Amino acid sequence: MKSCIATVSLPGKFADKLAAAQAAKFDAIEIFEQDFVASDHSPREVGRMVRDHGLDIALFQPFRDFEGLPEPLRSRAFARAERKFDLMAELGTDLVLFCSSVHPAAMGGISRAADDLAELGDIAAARGIRVGYEALCWGRHVADHRDAWEIVRRADHPNIGLILDSFHTLARRIDPDTIRRIPGDKIFFVQLADAPAIEMDLLYWSRHFRTMPGEGDLDVTGFMRAVMAAGYAGPISLEIFNDQFRRGMPRLVAQDGHRSLVHLMDAVRRAEPQLPVDLPAFPGPVAVEGVEFVEFATAPGDAGGLEQFLASAGFAAVGRHRSKQVRLWRQGGVNLLVNSEAQGYAHAAWLNHGTGVSEVGLTVADPQGAVTRATFLGAPAHAQSHGPDELAIPGIRGVGGSALRFLHAGAASLWDVDFTLDQPSPQGAGLVAVDHIAQTMAYDEMLSWSLFYTSIFGAEKSAMVDVADPDGLVRSQAIRAGALRVTLNGAESRRTLAGRFIEDTFGSSVQHLAFRTDDIFATAAAMQDRGFPVLRIGANYYDDIEARFGLDPALRQRVQALNIMYDEEPGGRFLQFYSQAQPGGLFLEVVQRTGTYQGYGAPNAPFRIAAQKRSERPAGMPAR
Ligand SMILES: O=C(O)c1ccc(O)c(O)c1
Numbered sequence: 001m002k003s004c005i006a007t008v009s010l011p012g013k014f015a016d017k018l019a020a021a022q023a024a025k026f027d028a029i030e031i032f033e034q035d036f037v038a039s040d041h042s043p044r045e046v047g048r049m050v051r052d053h054g055l056d057i058a059l060f061q062p063f064r065d066f067e068g069l070p071e072p073l074r075s076r077a078f079a080r081a082e083r084k085f086d087l088m089a090e091l092g093t094d095l096v097l098f099c100s101s102v103h104p105a106a107m108g109g110i111s112r113a114a115d116d117l118a119e120l121g122d123i124a125a126a127r128g129i130r131v132g133y134e135a136l137c138w139g140r141h142v143a144d145h146r147d148a149w150e151i152v153r154r155a156d157h158p159n160i161g162l163i164l165d166s167f168h169t170l171a172r173r174i175d176p177d178t179i180r181r182i183p184g185d186k187i188f189f190v191q192l193a194d195a196p197a198i199e200m201d202l203l204y205w206s207r208h209f210r211t212m213p214g215e216g217d218l219d220v221t222g223f224m225r226a227v228m229a230a231g232y233a234g235p236i237s238l239e240i241f242n243d244q245f246r247r248g249m250p251r252l253v254a255q256d257g258h259r260s261l262v263h264l265m266d267a268v269r270r271a272e273p274q275l276p277v278d279l280p281a282f283p284g285p286v287a288v289e290g291v292e293f294v295e296f297a298t299a300p301g302d303a304g305g306l307e308q309f310l311a312s313a314g315f316a317a318v319g320r321h322r323s324k325q326v327r328l329w330r331q332g333g334v335n336l337l338v339n340s341e342a343q344g345y346a347h348a349a350w351l352n353h354g355t356g357v358s359e360v361g362l363t364v365a366d367p368q369g370a371v372t373r374a375t376f377l378g379a380p381a382h383a384q385s386h387g388p389d390e391l392a393i394p395g396i397r398g399v400g401g402s403a404l405r406f407l408h409a410g411a412a413s414l415w416d417v418d419f420t421l422d423q424p425s426p427q428g429a430g431l432v433a434v435d436h437i438a439q440t441m442a443y444d445e446m447l448s449w450s451l452f453y454t455s456i457f458g459a460e461k462s463a464m465v466d467v468a469d470p471d472g473l474v475r476s477q478a479i480r481a482g483a484l485r486v487t488l489n490g491a492e493s494r495r496t497l498a499g500r501f502i503e504d505t506f507g508s509s510v511q512h513l514a515f516r517t518d519d520i521f522a523t524a525a526a527m528q529d530r531g532f533p534v535l536r537i538g539a540n541y542y543d544d545i546e547a548r549f550g551l552d553p554a555l556r557q558r559v560q561a562l563n564i565m566y567d568e569e570p571g572g573r574f575l576q577f578y579s580q581a582q583p584g585g586l587f588l589e590v591v592q593r594t595g596t597y598q599g600y601g602a603p604n605a606p607f608r609i610a611a612q613k614r615s616e617r618p619a620g621m622p623a624r
Pocket residue numbers: 061062097099134136165191206207239
């Protein structure tokens with residue numbers, strides 16, 4: 001796979017873009033003319049800078065408004081093209097993108113455009129240049145790759161070919177399988193971009209909302225399968241116009257871009273194994289069987305507050321690590337680790353973020369294979385010291401520096417090998433499993449996080465929902481990969497509960513953990529007896545759900561008495577209650593799902609957030 005990224009896809013100055021593309025292991029770049037013009041380097045210097053970064057210039061673009069013009073505009077367009085061919089020679093690239101015209105004077109006509117390109121082909125050929133023609137989906141006369149291909153076919157010139165761009169094809173809902181009929185050697189270049197499914201003007205959508213493949217809702221995999229089936233063997237290039245990326249960090253944008261391409265091509269070969277995808281073999285998406293543990297990083301002075309909070313939720317300390325300052329707290333099938341080591345990864349996490357979740361342990365069929373896949377997708381392996389008789393548990397780093405570990409279900413158990421258990425697992429308050437893990441990040445980072453989960457785990461995303469915090473909007477997206485459910489909460493404002501959590505913890509990620517119970521009324525009562533700092537929900541909320549769902553008044557009484565929130569879908573119900581946010585911002589949630597309910601009670605989130613903001617006062621865990 002020859003990977004390429006357009007300079008327009010990356011933020012920063014020209015040199016920053018090159019450094020980022022190199023660090024992310026791209027093979028080549030497309031020079032977007034505007035980036036070149038804005039830079040202060042001569043064309044020869046730019047060419048040398050690119051090659052000094054180990055990169056090729058695979059394409060120069062765009063050349064606008066060429067075909068179908070009347071005289072004298074037509075001659076002017078040819079003269080302009082020759083100037084750009086001169087520039088390309090100095091840059092050191094032989095392929096240029098001509099996009100379909102939006103010029104008000106452009107005349108239609110497939111043959112007229114073909115004649116113009118054929119004539120241009122002779123000029124280009126004399127200079128060893130190839131011209132690729134791309135249909136912009138808002139082009140004046142040509143807005144469909146099938147028409148662009150017909151023009152290229154009629155131009156019938158070896159130096160004139162087609163350029164495909166997934167956005168232009170998929171935005172117009174053109175069937176990508178029509179690409180399978182195009183000879184692969186006439187496709188000179190392929191640009192890729194995804195986008196979220198939002199109805200809007202095509203040009204505006206393209207210029208502001210493109211995303212990396214897999215981060216949006218378009219079928220970029222179907223598009224790329226068709227391109228490969230056509231016999232295309234050239235570079236695949238990311239051409240992403242995106243407002244968020246423009247203000248992002250060059251290296252992170254480039255890294256996500258490379259990850260998205262590797263993931264895309266892996267998906268292509270898994271969908272159509274006969275296609276010749278040039279990518280080293282690595283294991284498929286990691287299927288998560290369970291959440292085996294969640295570890296909190298803390299320090300001896302802070303552990304007491306956290307442990308008191310866990311005890312109030314029905315957990316009991318049942319054992320300790322053989323060689324480390326780590327206690328095991330349990331109830332039902334849930335294992336929580338409280339790590340107060342004075343060295344190592346957890347300690348560093350505590351120093352950076354305060355008390356909070358530092359690691360999540362997942363059971364998978366092939367732990368080592370999971371790490372292998374993740375490293376091919378650019379996630380660093382996460383090694384942790386272990387004693388001679390202790391398990392080496394492979395792991396990776398998540399997006400914000402959090403860690404994930406992979407364990408075999410049922411194999412030599414971590415609990416038997418690394419831990420001394422002093423008592424059996426208690427029933428506690430009836431929590432049986434981790435239901436989901438809620439991570440919080442700046443809104444601009446959300447796509448990075450979701451790509452991490454969708455690429456490594458093959459996770460499914462549900463639709464993004466807007467949650468109104470009294471002080472700003474929070475976007476929430478649920479991600480599911482087998483037994484791993486994660487909700488991502490992107491804070492737009494620093495004053496939202498989510499935004500403040502990020503500030504207060506210096507970028508910690510897990511803001512809350514949700515546990516599942518099979519009897520939420522019994523669990524809520526048992527936790528109340530243990531002094532759980534439940535979040536109080538006001539009467540207006542209960543009046544509303546009684547009206548909205550036609551709730552039986554007796555049920556309304558029961559849920560209200562225990563501060564349980566309620567949601568339902570045609571196939572099932574969802575009951576949930578929360579703790580107050582603890583100093584530092586962490587909180588817990590308890591849920592019960594019935595029937596086929598798959599959501600997270602999103603309609604309740606604004607009321608929960610408002611209640612949390614009202615309830616803010618120190619309780620439970622002391623602040624650091
Ligand atoms: O937005 C544009 O004008 C534009 C330019 C060049 C491209 O390759 C493209 O896909 C879009």
